[in-house]
Amino acid sequence: MTASRNRVALWVAGAAVALLAAAALRFGPAMPPRPNAPPAGPPGAWSAEDTLGKGESLAAVLGRGGLGGDDQTAAIRAAKTIDPRKIPAGMQVRFSGDSTNGADPRPMDIALLFSADLTLHLVRDGNVWSSREERTPWLTDTLVMHGVVHSNLYDAVNAGSGDLATKKARAELAWAIADIFEYRIDMSRELQDGDAVRAVFERSRSPAGIEKIGAILAAGLERSGAEIQAIRFAPRGEPKADYYDQDGRSLRAQFLRAPLSFRRISSVFGMREHPILGEWRSHKGTDYAAATGTPVRSIGNGVVLFAATRGGYGNSIDVRHPNGFVTRYGHLKAFASGVRTGSRVSMGQTIGYVGMTGLATGPHLHFEVLVGGVQRDPRTALKSNAGPPLVAREMAAFDRARHDAVNELDRAAGVVRAPAVPSH
Ligand SMILES: [Zn+2]
Structure with missing residues (x-):
């Protein structure tokens, strides 16, 4: 049984218990003061407010609002769009009806105020219940x-x-x-x-x-x-x-400028630290500090030339691109599934995950752009990376x-x- 099924089952069981409890409590010990519908007062349209208590079932609130067991079951069944796991404790419930002489005293409309922008109405016509969503638009x-x-x-x-x-x-x-x-x-x-x-x-x-x-x-x-x-x-x-x-x-x-999405690294670093480790000149590569497991993406379409362990690089991938550039990604924790020598990769595709295999003192991605087999500063190598112009x-x-x-x-x-x- 899945967790969500379990929850539904518990909720259904809870609802049944609450149904009995609601019936019993009419004559039971004192409850916190709650509105009961229909209220005494002059005949005519009436309404009453209630709140779903913590750990309380919807049936319990409906019971307090004047619905008998059959009505509770029918009203809940009509509320098809309700996810019982998402009913917020503290949800307001508004009952309304008509107490004109001779009218059915039961509520005709029960408004469940799920959130500021969603109200679900349970509407009664005789003994038949249906539901209707009322959404307040976003601006x-x-x-x-x-x-x-x-x-x-x-x-x-x-x-x-x-x-x-x-x-x-x-x-x-x-x-x-x-x-x-x-x-x-x-x-x-x-x-x-x-x-x-x-x-x-x-x-x-x-x-x-x-x-x-x-x-x-x-x-x-x-x-x-x-x-x-x-x-x-x-x-x-x-x-x-x-x-x-x-x-x-x-x-x-043709190329993304970075092998890690800014979205990923900025969230890892609390959007404060400037994630730079090491220097190009001393290093012949660019290091991106990132949490272990951060997805590494191929900066362009290409073919995987190499995907294996290689000395200080640890787990590394070389991708050859259509313009002859090769990009290299090192210290990976793991390769993405399906990425092996000879496989085709597309721009932005996740090819591996940040790690610290090989010679690395902390989790980071080592990235290189090679032109004619020689490491080049990506800032220079990718500088002329401009897209096609609009047609005239x-x-x-x-x-x-x-x-x-x-x-x-x-x-x-x-x-x-x-x-x-x-x-x-
Ligand atoms: Zn490095």
């Missing part, structure tokens, strides 16, 4: 963020995103920006104090205050005074929008989109468009 607005890099991208975005209420949303924004530029910039190594980042992006908020980052409409990354822009644009005939730089060149390219007939539309996007990037940080149309 989406558009914001501008400006940040200056002092230690790393995350800190820059975090400090520049005062309008985002949650730390999680600020991390999501930093990761989304890193993803957009991941073919151009190794965010963990190539940013310097004084570089700047800015973005126009959508943010969705639930009535309960949950925040999510939506589309990044445009972003800019300024390094040593020169900005690379990322403009979201959908060429005609393309199924979806993608990012282009200010010259209309795709921000996708798209340039007029792109220029208009870019003009609008840059106007927005230039605006002061904050909300630049209030929610217009409810989404979600």
Whole structure:
């Protein structure tokens, strides 16, 4: 029996016990004061509020609300979309009905207030119960963020995103920006104090205050005074929008700039430390500090030349790419399944996991780019890694989109468009 089945079984058993308990307690010892429906009072529409206690079953609350055993069973059965494991303790329950003379005194509508954006109504028609979900929409607005890099991208975005209420949303924004530029910039190594980042992006908020980052409409990354822009644009005939730089060149390219996703290493390092170990000159390679087991990705399409243990490199993989470059990944804890000499790998594919095999004093990835068998600094070797340009007939539309996007990037940080149309 699986864990979830167990829970359902326990819940069903609990519900049965609670049904009996609810019946018994009508005449039993004193309970905490709870509303009972229907309340005494003048005839007409009535409503009463109750709360699901900790460890209490839904049936118990329904019983207090005036439902007999058959009604409880039928109402719970109608609530098909309820996951009994997810009923939050403290959930509010609102009963309403009609106490006009001659009317059925039982509740006609039981509202289960699951969360700020979801209410489930149990509705009675005679003895037949059905359910209906009522969702309060999330609202989406558009914001501008400006940040200056002092230690790393995350800190820059975090400090520049005062309008985002949650730390999680600020991390999501930093990761989304890193993803957009991941073919151009190794965010963990190539940013310097004084570089700047800015973005126009959508943010969705639930009535309960949950925040999510939506589309990044445009972003800019300024390094040593020169900005690379990322403009979201959908060429005609393309199924979806993608990012282009200010010259209309795709921000996708033949190679990723880093063998570890910024998302992975920044979360490991608490988004504070600058994860650099060792130096290129002394070392002929680039070291990425990361937790053991962090996925290592091939930076481009290619064929595995070598996947085995090799001296100080420990478990290592060489991948040959179509342009003749070879990339090398060392100190791996393990190889990803299916990765062996001769296998084809694609850009971004996980080929192994960070470890400390071979000559390594702590878990990290040793990464090399070899050109003609000689190790090259990836910052130089991958520098001309630019994607294809937009076709000429798209340039007029792109220029208009870019003009609008840059106007927005230039605006002061904050909300630049209030929610217009409810989404979600
Ligand atoms: Zn190394």
